[in-house]
Amino acid sequence: MAEFKQADSMYEWFDQRLGIDKFVKVMMTEYWIPKNINFLWAMGVLLTVMFTLLVVSGIFLLMYYKPDINMAFDSVNYTIMQEVAYGWLFRHIHAVGASVVFLIIYIHMFTGIYYGSYKRGREMIWISGMLLFMLFSAEGFSGYMLPWGQMSYWAAYVITEIFGGIPLIGGDLVVWIRGNFYVADATLTRFFMLHVLLIPLAILGAIVFHFYALRFPHVNNEAGEFFDFDEEAEKYLAGDKKNSKVVPFWPVFLSKDFFVLGFFLLFFFYLVFFHYGFAMDPINFDKADGLKTPSHIYPEWYFLWSYEVLRGWFFEIAGISGKSLGLMAFGFANIIFLLLPWLDRSPMVKPANQRPYFKYWFWLMIADLMVLTEFGKLPPTGPNAWVGFGASLVFLILFIALPFITKAEAKKVGGK
Amino acid sequence: MKELKILAVIAALVGITYYGIEPYAHSVMHPEVSAADFTFKDAKNVDTSLAGNVENGKVLVEANCIACHAIEKAGHPALMPNADAAASYGVVPPDLSHAGRIYDKNYLANFIFDPVSAMHLSHKYPVGGTKAFPMPSYNWMTPQEIMDVVSYLQSVAPKVTEDKEGHKATFEAACGRCHSMAYAKFDATTPKDSIKAYMGATPPDLSQYIKSRGEHYLHSFINDPQVLLKNTSMPRVGLNEKAQEEVIAYMEEIGDSKKAERESLGLWVMLYTFVFAILAYLWKRKIWSEVH
Structure with missing residues (x-):
C-alpha cells in the first residue's frame, strides 16, 4: 500500500483515496474533442440528459403504477394523472420524452452516417450505438404496453404476433413471449419487469460501453479529418488554444452542448405541456379490450x-x-x-x-x-x-x- | 451561417414527416363530417313558431307525462326506484325537470310528436318492427298543445350555475341514465344489466372521453351520433348548444382536471428554460472566444 501523508484539506483527503485530480483530467478537462464541429455533435449530451429525465420521471411513476390488467389503466389515468401532485407532469415528461428521445436518436444516427463516423476505426462506436438503438426500441415497446389502453393492447398483440411467422418455432415463440395464448396479465407483468429493470440495466451498460468505445478512435469532426490528438492536445495545453484542433470536453465542448441543450429543452417542454398528443395517442385513453379491435392500429x-x-x-x-x-x-x-x-x-x-x-x-x-x-x-x-x-x-x-x-x-x- | 442551414434542413425533414403522420394521417383516418346542427332542422313535424301556453301545458303534462316521468322540480317525485323503473321500461325514464333547459325547443317538440324519428333511431325501431320504443308518439296532439307542453317544461326548469356544479347537473340529466363517470364516482341511474339489455352493449364510461375522443369529435358526435357512428344505438339526444358545451366542459373537468395547472406551469417552465438557454449561450460565447 502506498504511503499516505496527512491531508491538508478535505479535497486532498479524497484525492489521495480516489484520485479525483486524475479522474477529472481523464474524464473532463483533458478528454479531447475536435474543435471543427457543429451543433449536431451535441446530440450525445442531449440523449444523456433525455435518458436521465426518463429515468427520474420513471421512478416517480413507478411509485404509483400498478402492473395488473384490472388496475393499470386507472392507476395511470386517475391516480397518477389526477390524484398525485404533479403526477401528470411526470407522465407527460415520460411519454413525450420517450418519443422525443427517438427523434434525437435518429438525428444522432443519421449524423453518424452523413459524416462517415462509423468506419476506419470507429466501428465499435457504431455497433454500440446501434445496440443502444435496439435496446431503446425494446424499452419503448415494453413501456407503451403499461398504461393498458387500447393501443397498448393491440400494438402489443400485432407486434408479438410478428414472431409467429418465424418457421418451426414461431407459434411457440409467441406464447413464450406473451406468457399466455393471448396478450394477458402475464404479458403485462413481464413487460413491466423488462421495462423497469432488465432493459434499463442493459441500457446503462451499453451507454458506458458506447462512451468507452469513443476513447481510442476519438470523436469524428465536420471534415472527416484524421490528425494526431496527442500532438494537438500538447498544443492546447501549451497555451496555443487558437491553433489547436482540439478542445477539452470540459468546459469548452460542454459549454456548447449546454447552449444547444437549452434551446432543445425549450422545444421539449413546449411539447410536454402544450403539444403532447403525438406521443399520447387518444385511442390509448380507452381501456384495453381484447374483444374490440380499433379501426386503425x-x-x-x-x-x-x-x-x-x-x-x-x-x-x-x-x-x-x-x-x-x-x-x-x-x-x-x-x-x-x-x-x-x-x-x-x-x-x-x-x-x-x-x-x-x-x-x-x-x-x-x-x-x-x-x-x-x-x-x-x-x-x-x-x-x-x-x-x-x-x-x-x-x-x-x-x-x-x-x-x-x-x-x-x-x-x-x-x-x- | 452554416449551422442555421443544417438546422433548417433538419426542421424541414422533421416538419414534413410530422405533418404526414399527424395532421394528414388523422385527416385520412377521420374524415371531416358535416357541421353540428343545433337547430335540428330536419325535424319539422311541429310548427315551433307557435307561442305555447304554460297553464295549458301544465294540464297536459299532468294528464299525459307524469304517469311515467318524474319532474322533481315541479313536485312530481319518481314513482318507483330506478331498478324497478328500468325493469319496467328497459331504461329509467328521464326526470323532466331539466328538459326545458337542456333540449333544443324544436327538437323537444318533434320528440314529443315522434320520439324515434327525432332521435334518428328508425334503424333500431323500424315501423312495424318487433321492438317498440318505450315512449309512445304524441302525434295525436295538435302543434299548439305540443308547444304548450314545451313552454311548461321550459317554465319549470331550474337555472344552474356556470361552474362545475352546474355542468354536473347538465351532464347527469343529459347522459347519466346510460353512461357512468367512474372518475367522478358517478354510476348510470339505469342498472348495468338493464342498460346492457336495452342498448345491446354497455354504454361506455365517459371518464376519459375528453381525451380519447377529444372536444372536436364530441362536438359532432353528441349533436348526432349517427353522423360519426352509423347505426349506433345511441340516440340523438337533442341538446341545445349551451347544454352540450356544459356537458363537454364537465367531461373535461373530470377527465382532464389538471389542465389549468398544466398550462400555467408550462409557461413558467418554458420561461425558466429560456433564461437558462440565454445564459448558456452567453457562457458558450465567452468560452469559445478563447479557442477561436
Missing part, C-alpha cells in the same frame, strides 16, 4: 418505417406468402444498419455531400425512410399498399446496392 411513429417494410409485402411471390416475405424484409431492415461499416466499401471519411456517389445514396435513403414512415401510418389500402411495397423494395435495394456503389466510389477517388 399503428405503432408509435419511430417504428413506422420498419413496420411498413414488414407490411409492404402483401402478396405472394414465387410461392412465398406476403407475410413471410414481409417478415424477411423486416428482419433485414432491423439488422442492416448494424452492418453499415462493412457495407460501405469506400475508405472516404467525409461529409456525404463531398462523396461523389454516396451523397445520392444517403439522401435517397432518408427520403425512402420518410415515405415508409408516412405510409406506415396510413391505412394500407388501394394505392397506399403499392407505395408501401415500392418503398419497402427501394429500402432493400438501397442496402444491397451500397457495397457496389461505394466500391465504385473508392475506385473513382483512388483510395482517398
Whole structure:
C-alpha cells in the first residue's frame, strides 16, 4: 500500500483515496474533442440528459403504477394523472420524452452516417450505438404496453404476433413471449419487469460501453479529418488554444452542448405541456379490450418505417406468402444498419455531400425512410399498399446496392 | 451561417414527416363530417313558431307525462326506484325537470310528436318492427298543445350555475341514465344489466372521453351520433348548444382536471428554460472566444 501523508484539506483527503485530480483530467478537462464541429455533435449530451429525465420521471411513476390488467389503466389515468401532485407532469415528461428521445436518436444516427463516423476505426462506436438503438426500441415497446389502453393492447398483440411467422418455432415463440395464448396479465407483468429493470440495466451498460468505445478512435469532426490528438492536445495545453484542433470536453465542448441543450429543452417542454398528443395517442385513453379491435392500429411513429417494410409485402411471390416475405424484409431492415461499416466499401471519411456517389445514396435513403414512415401510418389500402411495397423494395435495394456503389466510389477517388 | 442551414434542413425533414403522420394521417383516418346542427332542422313535424301556453301545458303534462316521468322540480317525485323503473321500461325514464333547459325547443317538440324519428333511431325501431320504443308518439296532439307542453317544461326548469356544479347537473340529466363517470364516482341511474339489455352493449364510461375522443369529435358526435357512428344505438339526444358545451366542459373537468395547472406551469417552465438557454449561450460565447 502506498504511503499516505496527512491531508491538508478535505479535497486532498479524497484525492489521495480516489484520485479525483486524475479522474477529472481523464474524464473532463483533458478528454479531447475536435474543435471543427457543429451543433449536431451535441446530440450525445442531449440523449444523456433525455435518458436521465426518463429515468427520474420513471421512478416517480413507478411509485404509483400498478402492473395488473384490472388496475393499470386507472392507476395511470386517475391516480397518477389526477390524484398525485404533479403526477401528470411526470407522465407527460415520460411519454413525450420517450418519443422525443427517438427523434434525437435518429438525428444522432443519421449524423453518424452523413459524416462517415462509423468506419476506419470507429466501428465499435457504431455497433454500440446501434445496440443502444435496439435496446431503446425494446424499452419503448415494453413501456407503451403499461398504461393498458387500447393501443397498448393491440400494438402489443400485432407486434408479438410478428414472431409467429418465424418457421418451426414461431407459434411457440409467441406464447413464450406473451406468457399466455393471448396478450394477458402475464404479458403485462413481464413487460413491466423488462421495462423497469432488465432493459434499463442493459441500457446503462451499453451507454458506458458506447462512451468507452469513443476513447481510442476519438470523436469524428465536420471534415472527416484524421490528425494526431496527442500532438494537438500538447498544443492546447501549451497555451496555443487558437491553433489547436482540439478542445477539452470540459468546459469548452460542454459549454456548447449546454447552449444547444437549452434551446432543445425549450422545444421539449413546449411539447410536454402544450403539444403532447403525438406521443399520447387518444385511442390509448380507452381501456384495453381484447374483444374490440380499433379501426386503425399503428405503432408509435419511430417504428413506422420498419413496420411498413414488414407490411409492404402483401402478396405472394414465387410461392412465398406476403407475410413471410414481409417478415424477411423486416428482419433485414432491423439488422442492416448494424452492418453499415462493412457495407460501405469506400475508405472516404467525409461529409456525404463531398462523396461523389454516396451523397445520392444517403439522401435517397432518408427520403425512402420518410415515405415508409408516412405510409406506415396510413391505412394500407388501394394505392397506399403499392407505395408501401415500392418503398419497402427501394429500402432493400438501397442496402444491397451500397457495397457496389461505394466500391465504385473508392475506385473513382483512388483510395482517398 | 452554416449551422442555421443544417438546422433548417433538419426542421424541414422533421416538419414534413410530422405533418404526414399527424395532421394528414388523422385527416385520412377521420374524415371531416358535416357541421353540428343545433337547430335540428330536419325535424319539422311541429310548427315551433307557435307561442305555447304554460297553464295549458301544465294540464297536459299532468294528464299525459307524469304517469311515467318524474319532474322533481315541479313536485312530481319518481314513482318507483330506478331498478324497478328500468325493469319496467328497459331504461329509467328521464326526470323532466331539466328538459326545458337542456333540449333544443324544436327538437323537444318533434320528440314529443315522434320520439324515434327525432332521435334518428328508425334503424333500431323500424315501423312495424318487433321492438317498440318505450315512449309512445304524441302525434295525436295538435302543434299548439305540443308547444304548450314545451313552454311548461321550459317554465319549470331550474337555472344552474356556470361552474362545475352546474355542468354536473347538465351532464347527469343529459347522459347519466346510460353512461357512468367512474372518475367522478358517478354510476348510470339505469342498472348495468338493464342498460346492457336495452342498448345491446354497455354504454361506455365517459371518464376519459375528453381525451380519447377529444372536444372536436364530441362536438359532432353528441349533436348526432349517427353522423360519426352509423347505426349506433345511441340516440340523438337533442341538446341545445349551451347544454352540450356544459356537458363537454364537465367531461373535461373530470377527465382532464389538471389542465389549468398544466398550462400555467408550462409557461413558467418554458420561461425558466429560456433564461437558462440565454445564459448558456452567453457562457458558450465567452468560452469559445478563447479557442477561436
